[in-house]
Amino acid sequence: MVFKRPERIPVSILTGFLGSGKTTLLNEILMNEQEERIAVIVNEFGKTGIDHQLVISSEEDIYELNNGCLCCKVRTDLINTLYALIQAVEEGGHTPFDRVLIETTGLAEPAPIAQSFFFDPELSEIYHLDTIITVIDCYHFPKQMHEHEEVLKQAAFADHFILNKTDLVSEEDVKKVSNRLLAVNPGAQIQSGSHGSVVIKDLLNKFSFDLHEKRLIEPSELNSHHLDPDITAIVLTSENDMDMTAFEKWFGRIIDEKGEQMYRYKGIISAAGFEKRIVFQGVHMLFAGKAGSPWKTRGSRKSEFVIIGKDLDYEWFQSQFKTCEKSK
Ligand SMILES: Nc1nc2c(ncn2[C@@H]2O[C@H](COP(=O)(O)OP(=O)(O)OP(=O)(O)O)[C@@H](O)[C@H]2O)c(=O)[nH]1
Structure with a gap:
């Protein structure tokens, strides 16, 4: 089969504070997204990653980026991984994929990862940043946002919020969290649910500037x-x-x-x-x-x-x- 590269391959970044439910959501996406073949990149904090082991065993390929979250090293690793992926497909050694999903560490500011797609002109001809999805733990958010500046920073980057863990809070509390997030980032879309149960088609392919x-x-x-x-x-x-x-x-x-x-x-x-x-x-x-x-x-x-x-x-x-x- 000859690989015909789509115009540009969309990349979605999955971010959110520690324990917010990123891996749970990733698994939901991988289990339910039938139409697209997704390559997953997991950015882990620390040398020995375990996150990839928590991702369901699936048809998808999981790539790990170890070694911290905020430094240029990760950006270089990410860029190299993205190039290596496409090269492997073009050389026939890897099944073609339609999308890349990157799960960041819970402490990451998404900036260096998102910047990779503006930073490297050649890379941005192959891939485009589609959506930044920020997962919010509705139960812990009110406390976390005061204690960890990463939480609001991750909110600032979102194109789409997933308000997760709604099973642990009242509807009124979910509304409060949602209002708070919209105050930080009024343009973002919001979906709420628990255990990553969301409408996936509304989540991916959201680069609204390109599309709509x-x-x-x-x-x-x-x-x-x-x-x-x-x-x-x-x-x-x-x-x-x-x-x-x-x-x-x-x-x-x-x-x-x-x-x-x-x-x-x-x-x-x-x-x-x-x-x-x-x-x-x-x-x-x-x-x-x-x-x-x-x-x-x-x-x-x-x-x-x-x-x-x-x-x-x-x-x-x-x-x-x-x-x-x-x-x-
Ligand atoms: N009650 C409840 N628990 C949830 C929900 N979603 C995830 N969890 C649990 O929360 C814990 C953390 O979920 P993960 O998906 O591992 O969170 P994460 O954001 O990937 O965590 P890190 O990789 O540590 O940043 C796990 O024990 C999940 O089972 C939810 O909607 N409700």
Whole structure:
């Protein structure tokens, strides 16, 4: 059989604090996802991994990345593993796969892993970051979020939250957790359940900028950035076309100056002189952008730029963003 590589292979990152239910969810996905063949990469903390042994024995191949979670070493290991996987398929020594799922350690900040897909241009031609799924332990979350800064950081990166362990808390408590998470990251989708029982088709293939390019945030959610004093989401908007030269210059400057604070950002820009949307997403200083689908009507054109990070001054960012508008 000749391997025909799909346009780009989607990669989903599964993150969440220690014990939140990542492996449980991974097993649910592997047991129930019949249509796709998934290659799994487990990033373990420590030299001898045990997590891969907890993943159900399945048709899938499990690759382990040992040796810590936050350093560049893991990023290099990850990139090498991703290259090795595709090479093995192309040389016929490995069954083709449709998706990669990476389970991070419970203490990991997802940034270095997500950044790999912006960092290495060759790699990002083969793979694309599809979804970051953050699993939340609803029972422990209220305490954990005060005690471990990783918990809210992992929340900041999510495209999709899985509110797990709902069997241990009341509906009202689940609502409180959900409100808290949406205050940090208002654009994310939410599913709740227990033991990883979720609708998997709603979880994968969620790179909404590529696929749907829908509104990033509903207007009713726009003010939620006031709710959290520390890690927050801000949404910059403009009804006027942007001057891309000015925007690129400004964007280069802010990621230089404030990239450390900007955990994750995603944007759709209406650029003067372009019939297509410019879509981009990034993590700290690294980002990737490209032309998206054409705007349907003149009236539908609008730029939206969501930034999730620490101590973001909305008024400052919004006024700066406006200076990139094309003068009429
Ligand atoms: N009550 C309850 N327990 C759960 C649920 N989901 C997972 N667990 C249990 O929680 C524990 C941790 O689950 P894992 O799936 O190993 O969590 P993890 O996030 O992979 O853990 P680490 O790899 O240590 O970070 C296990 O004992 C699970 O059986 C749930 O929805 N409800």
